[in-house]
Amino acid sequence: xxxxxxxxxxxxxxxxxxxxxxxxxxxxxxxxxxxxxxxxxxxxxxxxxxxxxxxxxxxxxxxxxxxxxxxxxxxxxxxxxxxxxxxxxxxxxxxxxxxxxxxxxxxxxxxxxxxxxxxxxxxxxxxxxxxxxxxxxxxxxxxxxxxxxxxxxxxxxxxxxxxxxxxxxxxxxxxxxxxxxxxxxxxxxxxxxxxxxxxxxxxxxxxxxxxxxxxxxxxxxxxxxxxxxxxxxxxxxxxxxxxxxxxxxxxxxxxxxxxxxxxxxxxxxxxxxxxxxxxxxxxxxxxxxxxxxxxxxxxxxxxxxxxxxxxxxxxxxxxxxxxxxxxxxxxxxxxxxxxxxxxxxxxxxxxxxxxxxxxxxxxxxxxxxxxxxxxxxxxxxxxxxxxxxxxxxxxxxxxxxxxxxxxxxxxxxxxxxxxxxxxxxxxxxxxxxxxxxxxxxxxxxxxxx
Amino acid sequence: xxxxxxxxxxxxxxxxxxxxxxxxxxxxxxxxxxxxxxxxxxxxxxxxxxxxxxxxxxxxxxxxxxxxxxxxxxxxxxxxxxxxxxxxxxxxxxxxxxxxxxxxxxxxxxxxxxxxxxxxxxxxxxxxxxxxxxxxxxxxxxxxxxxxxxxxxxxxxxxxxxxxxxxxxxxxxxxxxxxxxxxxxxxxxxxxxxxxxxxxxxxxxxxxxxxxxxxxxxxxxxxxxxxxxxxxxxxxxxxxxxxxxxxxxxxxxxxxxxxxxxxxxxxxxxxxxxxxxxxxxxxxxxxxxxxxxxxxxxxxxxxxxxxxxxxxxxxxxxxxxxxxxxxxxxxxxxxxxxxxxxxxxxxxxxxxxxxxxxxxxxxxxxxxxxxxxxxxxxxxxxxxxxxxxxxxxxxxxxxxxxxxxxxxxxxxxxxxxxxxxxxxxxxxxxxxxxxxxxxxxxxxxxxxx
Numbered sequence: 064x065x066x067x068x069x070x071x072x073x074x075x076x077x078x079x080x081x082x083x084x085x086x087x088x089x090x091x092x093x094x095x096x097x098x099x100x101x102x103x104x105x106x107x108x109x110x111x112x113x114x115x116x117x118x119x120x121x122x123x124x125x126x127x128x129x130x131x132x133x134x135x136x137x138x139x140x141x142x143x144x145x146x147x148x149x150x151x152x153x154x155x156x157x158x159x160x161x162x163x164x165x166x167x168x169x170x171x172x173x174x175x176x177x178x179x180x181x182x183x184x185x186x187x188x189x190x191x192x193x194x195x196x197x198x199x200x201x202x203x204x205x206x207x208x209x210x211x212x213x214x215x216x217x218x219x220x221x222x223x224x225x226x227x228x229x230x231x232x233x234x235x236x237x238x239x240x241x242x243x244x245x246x247x248x249x250x251x252x253x254x255x256x257x258x259x260x261x262x263x264x265x266x267x268x269x270x271x272x273x274x275x276x277x278x279x280x281x282x283x284x285x286x287x288x289x290x291x292x293x294x295x296x297x298x299x300x301x302x303x304x305x306x307x308x309x310x311x312x313x314x315x316x317x318x319x320x321x322x323x324x325x326x327x328x329x330x331x332x333x334x335x336x337x338x339x340x341x342x343x344x345x346x347x348x349x350x351x352x353x354x355x356x357x358x359x360x361x362x363x364x365x366x367x368x369x370x371x372x373x374x375x376x377x378x379x380x381x382x383x384x385x386x387x388x389x390x391x392x393x394x395x396x397x398x399x400x401x402x403x404x405x406x407x408x409x410x411x412x413x414x415x416x417x418x419x420x421x422x423x424x425x426x427x428x429x430x431x432x433x434x435x436x437x438x439x440x441x442x443x444x445x446x447x448x449x450x451x452x453x454x455x456x457x458x459x460x461x462x463x464x465x466x467x468x469x470x471x472x473x474x475x476x477x478x479x480x481x482x483x484x485x486x487x488x489x490x491x492x493x494x495x496x497x498x499x500x501x502x503x504x505x506x507x508x509x510x511x512x
Numbered sequence: 513x514x515x516x517x518x519x520x521x522x523x524x525x526x527x528x529x530x531x532x533x534x535x536x537x538x539x540x541x542x543x544x545x546x547x548x549x550x551x552x553x554x555x556x557x558x559x560x561x562x563x564x565x566x567x568x569x570x571x572x573x574x575x576x577x578x579x580x581x582x583x584x585x586x587x588x589x590x591x592x593x594x595x596x597x598x599x600x601x602x603x604x605x606x607x608x609x610x611x612x613x614x615x616x617x618x619x620x621x622x623x624x625x626x627x628x629x630x631x632x633x634x635x636x637x638x639x640x641x642x643x644x645x646x647x648x649x650x651x652x653x654x655x656x657x658x659x660x661x662x663x664x665x666x667x668x669x670x671x672x673x674x675x676x677x678x679x680x681x682x683x684x685x686x687x688x689x690x691x692x693x694x695x696x697x698x699x700x701x702x703x704x705x706x707x708x709x710x711x712x713x714x715x716x717x718x719x720x721x722x723x724x725x726x727x728x729x730x731x732x733x734x735x736x737x738x739x740x741x742x743x744x745x746x747x748x749x750x751x752x753x754x755x756x757x758x759x760x761x762x763x764x765x766x767x768x769x770x771x772x773x774x775x776x777x778x779x780x781x782x783x784x785x786x787x788x789x790x791x792x793x794x795x796x797x798x799x800x801x802x803x804x805x806x807x808x809x810x811x812x813x814x815x816x817x818x819x820x821x822x823x824x825x826x827x828x829x830x831x832x833x834x835x836x837x838x839x840x841x842x843x844x845x846x847x848x849x850x851x852x853x854x855x856x857x858x859x860x861x862x863x864x865x866x867x868x869x870x871x872x873x874x875x876x877x878x879x880x881x882x883x884x885x886x887x888x889x890x891x892x893x894x895x896x897x898x899x900x901x902x903x904x905x906x907x908x909x910x911x912x913x914x915x916x917x918x919x920x921x922x923x924x925x926x927x928x929x930x931x932x933x934x935x936x937x938x939x940x941x942x943x944x945x946x947x948x949x950x951x952x953x954x955x956x957x958x959x960x961x
Contacts, residue, residue, distance in 0.1 A: 259881055
């Protein structure tokens, strides 16, 4: 364990599973990875990559390069559990590899970390398995069976609730139930896929009947995604103590939302077409191992908040089941691009604002016996902080479309316009550890047909 | 077209695609099929069957027997489009065959109808491909990617709404929007799979905090399921005129519901764990072709109801996009079984009570660009009639658990007890046509762990 780690009072419960792959002193012979904001050798995220002319297969990001895992296997550089992972990941989807659970994933991480370290004896052989990331496409890493979206951002739930119920913003169940709904798996796309502005039924406030038109209140939602690893059988719940073992990794998730469609359709069964036109994720699976240094204790609850029911209570999870991950949303418009203004920050939030941990989400989801499958995806819900600059959606930032934001170009926005690009980033920093990031989750809005 | 068909004023728009496979005069050399309540030669539903020792593959029900489609193919009894369907259906899932759309499915129907007719020259060869249904297991016919549950039963929506909002039972959007939510595909099981009573958070009315306990208000919901055939690309809506071409078939669907869990969790994002512990379907896919004689015009709307918006309006669909299908729910308890009392009818309803047609559901679902995939499943929502004896759930029949039903055994029920068995049936009758049925959709309740 790196000696420089100093726990704060809140975080003194340090995970026991730190190992040499987390050492801040580690450096790689892939020069671009040392100091890389997202993918230093301490990260090693897993994805499905289209390497130039050959078909999609498993890759690992290292700085500005990508390691071809199948090539490692073919060159005899993997064995045992690491080879088992690579074999399960030899197709164009990681579902089978995720199903293997943590053992093979950890074995691959350790082996790849050793192969990529400065001074590794296998460097020459590994170099032949490495491609420049710019020449590759990173695809959806798995076929998502079920997609569930939670609502764990209590500041988001409170701010949005206030727009509709000023005196009673949070439902009575909020602090007891990790609220969630089923989302649409078939609309999930990797970063870079444009989003077409949806049409739908919209009820103008001054009309007694709805119209079918293009959405005028298109919004983003800043979330993390949780990839399920090993699943559970129908009828066999996963306990809070076991839940972490069923998580295969994490990503960024933009839960695009059509607010005007949502307002008219969502009663009484919840959001449907307002969300199912597109969901964008960052395509690299950030492993639980890479995130070990950035686990944190659950944010302290206000004294009047209830204790979670026993089935949602695990001492290890409470002590370090939360995350300290910085989350950022940025926007670029064509006018800003023409003026060379780059991206403008819309929000800076943190995963610590989640009211429930990923383990609590998994446990609640399966508590009725519901079966999760490998590569099911759970969204956390919009992760907003308490401040206006920490809001994870424009609905919050513009107070429901009443207070416009002003961009560096002088343009204003209540909601997103055609050709706006939304970029989400997630970064982990902690003294004594190398910072890592999730890679980008971005998409541009295209007009309706 | 059978000469004996006499259209009523409402149903005078008769589908043009009746053919010889619908003739009431058709009889099969499979003796058990003639007069069979579900599977006469005019039905020919498609499923995935485990035939004795060999692996699961495509079968077609005919009376008390099942035809092995792969064996037909191997014996050279299929060619052209019919063979293409059989080849796509050669594995243990019908997803690939459903993706082919209607052409190959219709070709297979016509060929199998000819092979099974009395006097067919190929009888001896076909006989070697037939097994007794009692010696086979009928499995889930496809891997369900997305499962969406609609809410098209207006009498259900009204009765349930009255329990919560006596003066305003229907939401303002109900008569404009085919309301739906995403369900949980991983919990769908074929008829015969027991359902374990779920546990969940329940808020007792006299307590300020919830408990985590076994559901006490377990209910069924009587629905039809709609199998998607050929899908659509993300961003490419399906018009109302084209929607029927994207439907691969129909089944019965029991949307098991935990009312006490639902009451506490469903605000603000809709049902989640109250539904995701189990959904039971009848495993035979009843083809659109088999149902051609039983199409009907949409039930006339009350004069004050709005016309559907143009995107939901197709003249052919309005004229014969609805169904006249009798739907029945029955119950058996251990005490009734010991007394030899068989099943007791809980409800007799009809698919004519759906406020929206299957084509309108498909069109609405994709109107925002959402992509449907082959073997996605749409539930219609609970199909209740206006009368108490036509209610599709116990929530309605017992008025929210206030008016018990009395069974022949003298037992009473507000909701379902352990070891109750619920059986759903669907039958189509029309003068001048052979009656057909969907087969059974049944399951027994097992106690919580």
